[in-house]
Amino acid sequence: MRVETPAFVAVDWGTSSLRLWLMAADGAVLAETRSAEGMGGLSPDAFEPVLRGRLQGLGPAVAAMPTPLRVVLCGMVGARQGWREAVYVDVPAPLDAVAGRAVSPAADGLDARILPGLSARGDRPDVMRGEETQLLGLVLDAPALSATVCMPGTHSKWVTLDEGRVAGFSTVMTGEFYALLAGQSILRHTVAGSSGSGDPAAPAFVGGLADGLSAPDDALARLFGIRAAGLLSGLPAADAADRLSGLLIGAEVGARLARADAGAEVVLVASGRLAALYAAALRAAGRSHRLVDADAAVRGGLVHAARALWPEIQP
């Protein structure tokens, strides 16, 4: 067994959760811890003590590391209401700019660097925080990657990468729509609390997907059909949830692929249930894709940034 020396701490600090990894210079994970202390529940002066507390969770190796301790962070921790604002980098921009524009909050004994998000201005204003680090992970071993990147979630991001530069991106609030429609709209009477099968082969999901993909502009008008099918033919709750999921994902994927380079590689950055559902959508749309695990991508991006921030860290 090779014993690796800890080189830095990587932190993904989102709205609702916090994850820390103790990393070796070569990108190996030496220890991991997570908590529910997301940015959403913290005031700006709470971040540093929370971080110090969580560093203990990585074990005694952290205390033995030389100070100042190198900590690279991404996500909502850099928002205006976070620990310290890391102002968005405007696209188009090379991904290198993300590490180049990190900010350093003052913290005794810590060399903390918070990565900025990306913004698009002009006719299609847009922002991301956290996903830019996943993109940075994609180009860790492929600096000149060109691809259409699909990053599904509460707010899905679709990114056009052009030789390692972010040419543009678009956010679709698919996960949030799903939650609002299933839980708060008139469709809740039919979905009835079901979280669906999560099975990409479920006929109700496949049918919704086909309808959403074939006519994304018609999807909003098809949603009420879920309620109508409940009234007219007793559509089961799990089928209603699956059909809702299929319609929304199909409409998202259909509309985005219609605007993407037909020849570009499609990279799906996702995990778990969403990875399976979006993979099915891409297949149904006739597009092959490469799947990259979302956690691996964010860790890869933090490694990428750490090597740029601290040149002494090299594999």
Added chain:
Amino acid sequence: MRVETPAFVAVDWGTSSLRLWLMAADGAVLAETRSAEGMGGLSPDAFEPVLRGRLQGLGPAVAAMPTPLRVVLCGMVGARQGWREAVYVDVPAPLDAVAGRAVSPAADGLDARILPGLSARGDRPDVMRGEETQLLGLVLDAPALSATVCMPGTHSKWVTLDEGRVAGFSTVMTGEFYALLAGQSILRHTVAGSSGSGDPAAPAFVGGLADGLSAPDDALARLFGIRAAGLLSGLPAADAADRLSGLLIGAEVGARLARADAGAEVVLVASGRLAALYAAALRAAGRSHRLVDADAAVRGGLVHAARALWPEIQP
């Protein structure tokens, strides 16, 4: 002054409100009353006493009318959870079928008739309750009307009328989307409780409308831009509300007109703010239209039904 004899009582009983009109045979309104006792808050056995109470509100002329008192009702009062279920009429169907399939709840001294809604089965299940009576009003003086009918609301209805028959219809949950997105989604931080200008000439509405109309399939991806514009450039709350309204209405109108007969007359059945906003959307889409007041349409439909139900009522 001509004194007209009351011929029947017309009732529009929706989820959240109840309106009664004392009507002459020629369609003149002799008295009107309304209350907030909508179907949504009533158990099945509460409808009859509520109706009797509200009939008093129409004045002494009602007590002087011969019994059984003729009362024609439309709306959610005929839903499964209403007073008595009036089973949907499946389309395609002539509008005459609506009066022909009315149901009669037992009520001493009342000749009450509840009009059914319409349903679509098959690949695009859909239902309406209440709007079919507005359609019946449209064909009161034009029995062979052919038109694309737009009835905006919480759940907008788009109806294809073909020589007095309902060929098909589609529901778009635009009003409900608007309320969910403005009040419950991440966009609420930017909309900040504003109800918008309601001005169809407001630049933010006009811009949203143009974006929604030109690419209805892209509207879901443009919604998050409202939040991004709030973060990046301090988009004012009223502009955020107007843009949200424009995007959703534009996407609805654009997607529906793309599926409508390009040569058909467009009839907009609406009142107040929605009439002005949807009229602007139809104009921006390059379609002329005829505006029919929504209240006038439902009363016209109840007159139409009353004459079919009680042949002694004629103008």
